[in-house]
Amino acid sequence: MARNQLQVxxxxxxxxxxxxxxxxxxxxxxxxxxxxxxxxxxxIVSKLLGRIYYHVDGAPKPGTLPPNVSVAVxxxxxxxxxxxxxxxxxxxxxxxxKRVYGMTLMIMVICSIASGLSLGKDPKGVIATLCxxxxxxxxxxxxxxxxxxxxxxxxxxxxxxxxFIAAVFAxxxxxxxxxxxxxxxVSSAFNGAFGAPSYxxxxxGSTVPQADYVWRIILMVGAIPAALxxxxxxKMPETARYTALVAKDAKQAxxxxxxxxxxxxxxEQERVEQLTEKRSNSFGLFSKEFLHRHGVHLLGTTxxxxxxxxxxxxxxxxxxDIFSAIGWIPNANTMNALxxxxxxxxxxxxxxxxxxxxxxxxxxxxxxxxxxxxxQLMGFFFMTVFMLALAFPYHxxxxxxxxxxxxxxxxxxxxxxxFGPNCTTFVVPAEIFPARLRSTCxxxxxxxxxxxxxxxACGFLYAAQNQDKSKTDAGYKPGIGVKNSLFILAVCNFFGxxxxxxxxxxxxxxxxxxSGENEDDSGTEETQQKSSFRTAPV
Numbered sequence: 001m002a003r004n005q006l007q008v009x010x011x012x013x014x015x016x017x018x019x020x021x022x023x024x025x026x027x028x029x030x031x032x033x034x035x036x037x038x039x040x041x042x043x044i045v046s047k048l049l050g051r052i053y054y055h056v057d058g059a060p061k062p063g064t065l066p067p068n069v070s071v072a073v074x075x076x077x078x079x080x081x082x083x084x085x086x087x088x089x090x091x092x093x094x095x096x097x098k099r100v101y102g103m104t105l106m107i108m109v110i111c112s113i114a115s116g117l118s119l120g121k122d123p124k125g126v127i128a129t130l131c132x133x134x135x136x137x138x139x140x141x142x143x144x145x146x147x148x149x150x151x152x153x154x155x156x157x158x159x160x161x162x163x164f165i166a167a168v169f170a171x172x173x174x175x176x177x178x179x180x181x182x183x184x185x186v187s188s189a190f191n192g193a194f195g196a197p198s199y200x201x202x203x204x205g206s207t208v209p210q211a212d213y214v215w216r217i218i219l220m221v222g223a224i225p226a227a228l229x230x231x232x233x234x235k236m237p238e239t240a241r242y243t244a245l246v247a248k249d250a251k252q253a254x255x256x257x258x259x260x261x262x263x264x265x266x267x268e269q270e271r272v273e274q275l276t277e278k279r280s281n282s283f284g285l286f287s288k289e290f291l292h293r294h295g296v297h298l299l300g301t302t303x304x305x306x307x308x309x310x311x312x313x314x315x316x317x318x319x320x321d322i323f324s325a326i327g328w329i330p331n332a333n334t335m336n337a338l339x340x341x342x343x344x345x346x347x348x349x350x351x352x353x354x355x356x357x358x359x360x361x362x363x364x365x366x367x368x369x370x371x372x373x374x375x376q377l378m379g380f381f382f383m384t385v386f387m388l389a390l391a392f393p394y395h396x397x398x399x400x401x402x403x404x405x406x407x408x409x410x411x412x413x414x415x416x417x418x419f420g421p422n423c424t425t426f427v428v429p430a431e432i433f434p435a436r437l438r439s440t441c442x443x444x445x446x447x448x449x450x451x452x453x454x455x456x457a458c459g460f461l462y463a464a465q466n467q468d469k470s471k472t473d474a475g476y477k478p479g480i481g482v483k484n485s486l487f488i489l490a491v492c493n494f495f496g497x498x499x500x501x502x503x504x505x506x507x508x509x510x511x512x513x514x515s516g517e518n519e520d521d522s523g524t525e526e527t528q529q530k531s532s533f534r535t536a537p538v
Contacts, residue, residue: 005512006250006272008240008257008265013158013510020260021164024155027236028148029171030229034108035141036175037182038222039077042134044183044345045215046073051337052212053123062333069127075457076131077138078313082450084142089443091143093436096247097151098238104147105233107140108226116220142450146442149430153438154239158510162367165427170360173418177352179218183345186217191338211337244272245435245517285437293516297432298441300502304376305425305449307496311383311489312417313453315410355411359418371507372424373500379420380497384490386413391486421496425449431506434515452492459488 005013046065055063065073084104091100114133120126148168156164190210237260243253254267283289329343367375390397390409397406425445433441506514 005510006244006253006268008244008250008254008268009510009512011257011261011263011265012155012240015157015261017157017160018261021156021160023232024152024236025164025167027229027232028152029168030225031105031108031144031148031171031233032169033171033175033178034112034222034226034229035144036172037179037225038108038112038137038141038175038219039081040176040348041179041183041218041222042074042077044179044341044348045218046070047344048211048215048337048341049073049127051340052215053126062337071458072131073127073134075454077134077141078450078453078457080135080138080140081142081145082138082447082454084139085145085443085447085450086142087139087443088143089146089439089441089446092147092150092439092443093246096238096242097147097154097439098233098236100143101147101151101233101236102230104140104143105226105230107143108137109223109230111137111140112223112226113220116216116218118216142443142446145426145446146430146439149426149442150439151236151239153427153430153511154241154435158508160368161431162372162427162507163364165430166360166364166367166423169423169426170357170364170418173352173357173360176356177349180345180347180349180352182218182221183341184349186214187338187341187345190214191336191342214338214341241435241511248272285440290437294433294441296502297504298444300499301425301429301432301441301445302448303499304380304421304496304503305429305445306452307492307499308380308417308421308425309449309452310456310459310492311387311413312422312456314456314459314485314489315413315417351407351411351414355415356418359415359420360423362415362419363423366419367423367427368507371505372428373503373505375419376421376424376428376500376503377497379416379418379422379424380493380500382416383413383420384493384497386410386416387486387490387493391483391490394483394486421500428503428506431511432504432514434517435511438515456489459485 050065050070051062053063054065054069088100088104111133115130115137118126118129118133120129149165152165152168153161190213237256238247238252240253240257243249243256250269250272251267254265258265283293329340329347335343363375386409390406390413396402397409429442429445430438504514511517
């Protein structure tokens with residue numbers, strides 16, 4: 001295979017870790033911090049929405065969201081995210097990563113605020129307005145996936161590229177953690193913990209009108225980190241790989257990266273034109289050549305992300321229901337509305353602090369040593385093991401004396417999801433496809449994941465609400481829907497393990513070597529075929 005690497009791209013591949021790497025991680029990562037906060041904070045407030053808007057006067061129990069409304073509230077942002085991943089992934093390859101990057105952030109800021117200001121004449125109107133703005137919030141969030149991943153992969157050097165991309169994604173863990181902390185602070189403030197007036201203190205089993213402020217404040221806080229990041233995103237130069245290989249402007253690419261790397265880089269306009277005119281660099285997404293070279297890779301990235309997100313979003317969006325089922329969170333009748341928000345937020349915070357966040361950063365630390373393939377395989381394997389360990393003796397875990405054992409085992413599934421496929425499914429699609437299709441293919445892979453998330457969110461809710469009606473000596477079997485859901489999620493993880501074998505190992509390789517953009521026309525068909533199906537060793 002002939003080497004035609006441009007000087008500007010070689011300089012990026014071989015660059016030592018510098019300040020601009022960490023700056024890019026923070027700028028891109030704050031988008032993912034906001035993404036995770038906005039997507040998962042809804043799990044903290046959804047029960048509060050049921051208490052406020054669906055309580056029947058005189059009823060002995062607090063109100064709850066009807067199943068169809070609960071599905072809409074939890075899944076509508078995921079639907080928007082799926083659409084945004086496809087649209088902005090395509091647009092990032094057509095218009096450039098930087099030009100589109102600011103659009104997604106402004107959508108997130110506006111829709112976060114608008115979600116908290118959702119108004120209506122009746123409960124249906126409020127929920128409908130909330131769902132409308134959360135769809136568009138998800139649309140902006142969706143754009144952040146392909147753009148952030150592609151920008152970071154194209155800025156990074158090949159030695160530590162995996163860690164840098166994973167570090168961007170790891171900010172998602174801090175976003176989940178922040179959602180729990182904000183929930184704790186806001187609910188405590190309105191519940192009298194921070195000296196609130198006595199008339200705000202909510203007696204057991206009730207919901208005072210001031211509780212309506214709590215969910216609105218929690219949702220609107222998500223606008224703050226996105227707004228703070230906007231200026232710095234607009235100052236980032238376009239990536240050299242897009243400018244040189246897609247826009248074909250070698251002079252601008254060299255000028256941008258000379259400033260970033262603080263070295264002199266020659267513009268090679270003739271070589272850029274030669275490279276971009278080659279047959280190996282001209283095929284489209286729906287061509288036979290793309291199918292021949294990258295079809296198996298795209299199948300691997302989409303299926304593994306799809307299967308993983310069924311489990312991941314089921315766990316995150318409905319962990320409050322799982323903890324309620326085993327009794328870790330008390331019955332709603334024994335708490336006031338703000339106590340319930342506090343306990344749900346506390347549970348999410350503990351899980352994030354003890355397992356979710358460490359899992360992300362274990363991946364950052366080891367991905368360029370162990371490789372993407374090994375970490376993803378390991379993560380799927382242990383997620384399968386721990387979910388089966390929870391599902392088979394499920395009723396053992398529901399006993400009061402065993403509840404903390406359940407929480408510890410459950411936390412391990414989060415740890416290995418993040419020290420595993422949650423990070424690697426994000427990293428790999430940003431590395432293995434050609435520059436002019438990189439954002440599009442990452443968007444397709446991510447959208448497949450969100451399709452799995454939607455199935456997981458809707459399916460888990462259905463399973464949890466359809467209890468086994470078979471009689472036992474003690475009556476109906478409680479929580480059997482959660483048990484069945486755990487079995488299903490274990491099966492999804494097992495198939496994710498199998499489809500991982502379709503994905504190539506990208507550790508330590510140039511993006512152009514991985515995508516075949518360094519090949520010239522003289523390469524034999526056999527050489528090109530080997531490049532197409534470079535998969536990780538079994």
